[in-house]
Amino acid sequence: MEKYGRKKTFGACVILTAAFIFIQFFARTLPVLLVGELLGGLVLGTYATIAPTYASEASPIALRGVLTSYINLSFVMGQLIANGVIAGTSQLSDHWAYSGPFASQWIWCLVILVGWPFAPESPWFLIRKGRFDEAENALRHLASKKVDVKPAMAMMIETDRLEQELEAGTTYFDCFQKINRRRTEIAMGVYSIQVISGIYLVGYATYFFTLAGLPTDKAFDMSIGFLALGFVGTLCSWVLLQKFGRRTIYNTGLAALVVxxxxxxxLDCVPGYTENAPLIWSDATRNFENEQNADLVLCS
Known part of the structure; x- marks a missing residue:
């Protein structure tokens, strides 16, 4: 990304995703499917890096919080659509029951690749590479015709110069020195908590609801519903970010997740749990609430 730019790296990753979907689509054995999933997962991790970087560098400051949180909304919408497709194909008895959801991913790869040529490169990246004319054109593409991009260009060039002076002679080891250690711990903790909270297991939500005791059809309905609630939670974060700030809703969301x-x-340890329908639905409903709180945490 730092060598070739955000736009080229993103385009290459989308093409790789489309290629690895072929492996998943045509897989007829578990080992082949596992290989396709692992390769696709490696590329998926790049989106979590490229998207917020590009969104923060290409958007105005006023929209930066909304657009970076929109990345999480995109993940939620993708999972919601995927679960809807899976629920629709779950009644099939041939390979389309699982190949169909894989094939539906090609639609989004096509949509992205059609719009990709019209997206400008990050002006910050171009400035770091000394390509000032291209950076100015990118800024003009991002701004309205009435906006004079010259002052913004001057500010960005000066900011880049100061950053290069501050970074001169530094290494990654400096992140762990006493003066920077607290900032490094916070940054690492925030990213780690997103994973260890279990939020990325939502891809197996239907299976979880089945293990929790719900009938298969209800488990599919619940998996769609709790992602819809996550969608609402992300939209709520746009308002809460402006009113309470990132730290407050982050800590509040984590506290709610713990509870x-x-x-x-x-509830899972209650005797006779599997025969008690109210307990099963209560457990599933709390997972509904869990998803909304998790999305508030991720968006902060």
Missing amino acids: LLLVIGI
Whole structure:
């Protein structure tokens, strides 16, 4: 991304995603499917890096919080659409029951690749590479015709110069020195908590609801519903970010997650849990709430 730019790297990753979907689509054995999933997962990780970087560098400051949180909304919408497709193909008895959802991913690769040529490169990246004319053209592409991009260009060039002076002679080891250690710990902790909270297991939500005791058809309905709630939670974060700030809703969301996850764990240990329908639905409903709180945390 730092060598070839955000736009080229993103385009290459979309093409790789489309290629690896072929492996998943035509897989007829578990080992082949596993290889396709692993390769696709490697590329998927790049989107979590490229998207927020590009969004923060190409958007105005006023929209930066909304657009970076929109990345999480895109993940939620993708999972919601995927679960809807899976619910529709779950009644099939041939390979299309699982190949169909894989094939539906090609649609979004095509949509992205059609619009990709019209997206400008990050002006910050171009300035770092000394390509000032291209950076000015990118800024003009991002701004309205009434905006004079010259002052913005001057500010960005000066900012880049100061950053290069500050970074001169530094290494990654400096991140762990005493003066920078707290900032490094916070940054690493925020990213780590997103993973260890279990939010990325939502791809197996239907299976979880089935293990929790719900009938298969209800488990599919619940998996669609709780992602819809995550969609609402992301939209709520846009308002909460402006009113309460990132730190407040992040800590509040994590505290709510702790309580909900403890309640879910306790309910699972109740004797006769699998024969108690109210407990099963109560557990699933708390996962509904868990998803909304998780999305508020991720968006902060």
